[in-house]
Amino acid sequence: MSATRSTPAAVVPPAPPRAPAVGPPAAPPGRPRQRSPRRARLGPYLLLVPALVPVAIGLGYPLVRQFVLSFQEYGMAQQFGRPAEWVGLRNYTELLSDPYVWGVIARSVAFCLVNAALTMGVGIALAVLMSRVGRVARMTLQVGLLLAWGTPVLATMTVWQWLFDSQYGVVNWLLAEPLGMTGMRQHSWIIEPASFYLVATVIVVWMSVPFVVFTVYAGLLQVPEECMEAAQLDGATAWQRLRYLALPMVAPVLLVVALLQVIWDLRVFTQIYVLQRAGAPTRETHLLGTFIYSLSKEFSMAGAMATIMLVITLALTAFYIRRMLREEA
Amino acid sequence: MTAVAARSRRRRGTAGRRLLGLAAVLVALVWVFPIYWMVSSAFLPTNRLRTPEPTFFPTDGTLANFRRVFADPTFFRSFQVSISVTLLTLAVAILFAFLAALAISRFRFRGRKPFIVTILVVQMIPAEGLFISQYQVLDTWHLVNAVAGLSVVYVAAILPFTVWMLRGFVTGVPLELEEAAMVDGLSRTAAFFRITFPLLAPGLVASGVYGFLQAWNEYTLALVVMTDPDQRTLPLWLQGLVEANRATDWGVVMAGATLISVPVIVFFLFVQRRMSAGLVAGAVKG
Numbered sequence: 212m213s214a215t216r217s218t219p220a221a222v223v224p225p226a227p228p229r230a231p232a233v234g235p236p237a238a239p240p241g242r243p244r245q246r247s248p249r250r251a252r253l254g255p256y257l258l259l260v261p262a263l264v265p266v267a268i269g270l271g272y273p274l275v276r277q278f279v280l281s282f283q284e285y286g287m288a289q290q291f292g293r294p295a296e297w298v299g300l301r302n303y304t305e306l307l308s309d310p311y312v313w314g315v316i317a318r319s320v321a322f323c324l325v326n327a328a329l330t331m332g333v334g335i336a337l338a339v340l341m342s343r344v345g346r347v348a349r350m351t352l353q354v355g356l357l358l359a360w361g362t363p364v365l366a367t368m369t370v371w372q373w374l375f376d377s378q379y380g381v382v383n384w385l386l387a388e389p390l391g392m393t394g395m396r397q398h399s400w401i402i403e404p405a406s407f408y409l410v411a412t413v414i415v416v417w418m419s420v421p422f423v424v425f426t427v428y429a430g431l432l433q434v435p436e437e438c439m440e441a442a443q444l445d446g447a448t449a450w451q452r453l454r455y456l457a458l459p460m461v462a463p464v465l466l467v468v469a470l471l472q473v474i475w476d477l478r479v480f481t482q483i484y485v486l487q488r489a490g491a492p493t494r495e496t497h498l499l500g501t502f503i504y505s506l507s508k509e510f511s512m513a514g515a516m517a518t519i520m521l522v523i524t525l526a527l528t529a530f531y532i533r534r535m536l537r538e539e540a
Numbered sequence: 541m542t543a544v545a546a547r548s549r550r551r552r553g554t555a556g557r558r559l560l561g562l563a564a565v566l567v568a569l570v571w572v573f574p575i576y577w578m579v580s581s582a583f584l585p586t587n588r589l590r591t592p593e594p595t596f597f598p599t600d601g602t603l604a605n606f607r608r609v610f611a612d613p614t615f616f617r618s619f620q621v622s623i624s625v626t627l628l629t630l631a632v633a634i635l636f637a638f639l640a641a642l643a644i645s646r647f648r649f650r651g652r653k654p655f656i657v658t659i660l661v662v663q664m665i666p667a668e669g670l671f672i673s674q675y676q677v678l679d680t681w682h683l684v685n686a687v688a689g690l691s692v693v694y695v696a697a698i699l700p701f702t703v704w705m706l707r708g709f710v711t712g713v714p715l716e717l718e719e720a721a722m723v724d725g726l727s728r729t730a731a732f733f734r735i736t737f738p739l740l741a742p743g744l745v746a747s748g749v750y751g752f753l754q755a756w757n758e759y760t761l762a763l764v765v766m767t768d769p770d771q772r773t774l775p776l777w778l779q780g781l782v783e784a785n786r787a788t789d790w791g792v793v794m795a796g797a798t799l800i801s802v803p804v805i806v807f808f809l810f811v812q813r814r815m816s817a818g819l820v821a822g823a824v825k826g
Contacts (some may be wrong), residue, residue, distance in 0.1 A: 258639040258643035261635070262637060265632070266694045268696065269674065269692050269693045269695065273670050277673035344560045344561045348562075351565050354572075355568030359571045359572065361801075361804060362578075365778050367798075369796075370577055370578040376790070379591070431759055438785070467640055488782075489782070503672070504672075510673070514672070
């Protein structure tokens with residue numbers, strides 16, 4: 212807290228409403244400030260310093276260091292004390308002339324967009340559903356989604372591995388017994404890249420949808436009842452009310468949520484990594500996060516790849532960020 | 541519109557509503573099934589899990605899996621590590637975030653907008669691309685395999701969102717309330733602590749739980765920073781059970797997963813509403 216200590220002047224009953232002694236410039240600009248202008252000016256900065264220090268240590272410095280490293284030759288020899296050599300853009304050209312790297316990038320972007328789109332679609336649909344059903348059904352749906360959302364990622368990842376287990380997994384049993392696809396009895400879901408990504412998509416969408424549902428539902432609740440009723444009296448169908456009234460009104464919420472989904476799905480790591488450890492071929496299933504992790508012995512390559520990933524993230528989200536900044540202004 | 545038409549329309553409305561309600565319940569069941577399966581499998585003996593025919597209702601449940609988890613000393617060691625990291629992260633992150641949120645919502649100063657932009661942009665940084673240099677930075681300070689080291693990167697990861705969220709709550713308390721209290725003779729500090737702070741308590745609790753969930757559940761950075769088996773957090777411990785050998789003892793894994801999840805889910809259900817409210821408020825209102 213930076214607010215000034217109480218001063219006698221402010222406690223004496225007939226004191227003016229805003230005694231000049233109250234300090235920091237929460238007051239609108241132009242209000243005369245008579246005491247300790249320096250402290251008043253320093254106040255907000257002092258409040259920010261504690262937050263800035265750990266972010267600088269834990270994020271800022273590693274980011275800068277990694278960026279610098281990506282223009283150097285830094286491998287095992289440098290680990291043991293050899294000074295790093297400047298190599299300009301060589302790490303980047305080496306990575307970007309490798310078709311495999313382009314494959315990883317293409318897969319990651321595709322995975323990200325498909326997952327973000329599916330999550331948004333399912334999430335909005337369920338949010339609308341939630342706003343239409345009675346109390347009991349709504350509570351049931353809320354509890355179901357909350358349980359899925361609140362469970363730790365690693366716990367759910369172990370369950371999903373168990374569900375898709377090739378020998379005793381319930382998914383294979385369901386497909387083989389009630390549905391009669393006997394060929395699925397010992398089916399391994401993660402050996403083939405295509406079905407690996409299918410499983411990963413099911414898991415990621417299952418995990419991400421609750422957040423979208425609750426955020427969009429909270430937004431829908433804020434749409435004034437009178438507007439909807441007026442539109443209904445004017446003859447708008449339920450679909451029209453949703454499409455032309457409710458959704459545009461919650462557009463800011465949708466925008467933020469979609470932005471977060473794109474960011475989160477591009478950097479997906481845990482789900483892919485855990486599934487890989489369960490026995491998938493890693494080279495064929497790498498996405499950006501796991502690929503960078505696999506480069507960890509060649510720091511400068513990993514640094515260059517991480518920088519490329521950051522650029523891709525910014526490229527995918529530039530439109531949203533610009534809009535958000537404009538609204539923030 | 542005649543009364544009959546109106547009535548028939550209303551009836552169709554209720555029928556449609558019922559159908560939608562049924563759909564909602566079905567979706568809920570689909571979503572909850574993996575969680576149900578986790579808890580249900582945790583109570584089944586190994587021989588019931590290792591059959592081609594799955595058991596959907598654990599009528600002959602046993603606590604053997606839980607007993608095996610509690611007999612495992614590595615579980616308690618990991619529990620200790622997880623609790624220490626989480627509490628340290630939480631205490632530091634909430635205090636610092638609160639101060640920063642006050643600064644940006646109650647003061648107008650040079651550099652305020654760049655700071656807000658930084659908060660937003662920092663959240664876009666793909667941490668999954670950063671962990672190698674984070675590891676190196678911690679390594680130079682001998683903070684690898686240390687609670688303090690993991691906590692530093694966690695605080696850095698949690699702070700931006702927490703500041704953003706708390707800012708929404710602080711902005712939500714009108715300054716006029718504080719000013720009114722000051723008109724009534726309270727000092728600024730007293731007005732803040734007696735009027736504004738109590739109104740912020742829900743926001744602080746919500747961001748506290750957010751931080752708790754993040755630190756408790758985090759896997760990636762823990763994987764990179766805590767390489768010593770003796771310093772594993774609970775998520776690492778759990779995944780270790782699956783990888784230890786090919787013939788995974790799913791009953792024990794599910795019991796472990798259930799034990800890790802239950803406190804988290806309880807906390808989460810407790811404050812979920814406030815968390816998303818804070819997010820929406822922070823995100824939508826400028």
